[in-house]
Amino acid sequence: MELALRGTSDAGPLTLDEPIHNDGTFRALMRMRMNVGDKMMTDRIENGAIKAMYISPTIQNNLITIIGKIIQDRLVNRINKAKSFSILVDETTDVSRIEQMSFCVRYVDEDPEHQLILREDFLKFVSVENTTGKNIANVIFETIKCLGIDSNYMVGQGYDGAASMSGNFNGVQAIIRKVHPTALYVHCSAHSLNLALSHSCSIQHIRNCIGTIKSFPESKWTKLTSMCKTRWVENHDGLIRFTEIYKAIVNTLDDLQLKCDIETSSKALQLGKTIITSDFVIKYYRITIAIPFFDDFIEQLQARFNNHKKQISSLHKLLPKICNKIEIDANDFEIYSEFLDIEVLLTEIQLWKRKWSNKPEKEQPNSAIEAYIKCNYEYFPNISFSFEAIRLHCQFRLLR
Secondary structure, three states: OOOOOOOOOOOOOOOOOOOOOOOHHHHHHHHHHHHOOOHHHHHHHHHOOOOOOOOOHHHHHHHHHHHHHHHHHHHHHHHHHHOOEEEEEEEEEOOOOOEEEEEEEEEEEEOOOOOEEEEEEEEEEEEOOOOOHHHHHHHHHHHHHHHOOOHHHEEEEEEOOOHHHHOOOOOHHHHHHHHOOOOEEEEOHHHHHHHHHHHHOOOHHHHHHHHHHHOOOOOOOOOOOOOOOOOHHHHHHHHHHHHHOHHHHHHHHHHHHHHOOHHHHHHHHHHHHHHHOHHHHOHHHOHHHHHHHHHHHHHHHHHHHHHHHHHHHHHHOOOHHHHOOOOOOHHHHHHHOOOOOHHHHHHHHHHHHHHHHOOOHHHOOOOHHHHHHHOOOOOOHHHHHHHHHHHHOOOOOOOO
16 A cells, blocks of 8 residues: 555544544554444543553554564565575665665565466665675675575675676675675666666757756746656656647747746747757657667667676576577586586486477477476476576666
8 A cells, every 4th residue: 555654743642533634544544443433442542541552653663663574574484485586786865865775685486376476575775874885795795694584595686787786896796796606696677778778868969859858947837847867767757748748838938938037038039949940849750860869779778788698598598499409518507506416407408308399389488487387396406496597687676
């Protein structure tokens, strides 16, 4: 539901009357129970000792903490049961200007109907005082230890492309791989896509067009949204909003030219002429814009996502549609020697190839998760682990 338990004024006696100020979901639920005839609740609130109501802000915070700990422990048990996981970490500054690190884990779980589910679960926020690679890595290690997660099962890491996170020598991923060599680093796909789009939008005509839209003031009296320098998704929403109210913007600028002071009138005239010129209006549809944009965008996608492909290309060789078409060498799985019995794995591969060699192509799994479902752990334990690792190395998204 994403409803806050606490309110803006949640202290003092609880009555049946609706409060003037928001006193929170917790007290509202108790009031609802009393209004629908819960006699035990009503007697407890009306006749209980004033100093033993247990509905104060302190008690509410304790309840939130306890509920959170119960949920957190259940998630940790699932993660340890999966016996392989990837960590997903991102940092952002909160309203009090404290750097907060969101800590998430990606793993494969099994539901009550024995269907495999790929999960990404948020576990906690952690305050970070120093954003160097070494300090963040130490915070991650300490967080894993405090949560009770077995770090020996870590097979992947997912972060943004900041130097402190992705650096090959002093970055978080490099420091963690010194302790856990199998924890491959994958640059977040959402960040990679955003960077590719942002780079492509630096083409002159597109940059000028976005710059013009940015010139319009943002205030509570307008419906235009701000244009963000770093997040393309927000720019996309802003451009859509601009096109939706384009006619109203033109009319408003015409009015401002006639009714306002010289400075406002001059700026309105300048902006009005800019956005009604044919060059501005049809920029998105001109070949001179489309071709450079898509050429640059495709180049950026290839450059940023090829690294993802290289990280798990050896594991993809086990997919049924591929395994019988190429040679598979023991060196392809050397990085996972800590988890795999390489000699047994080579025997498993021969049996695995034989299993799928006579199967029609339409019956062969298309993805790692489908292959994992079809892979009997009793007969193919090493291959089963490999498919699980593929899924965990897939890219991630974090809500800021």
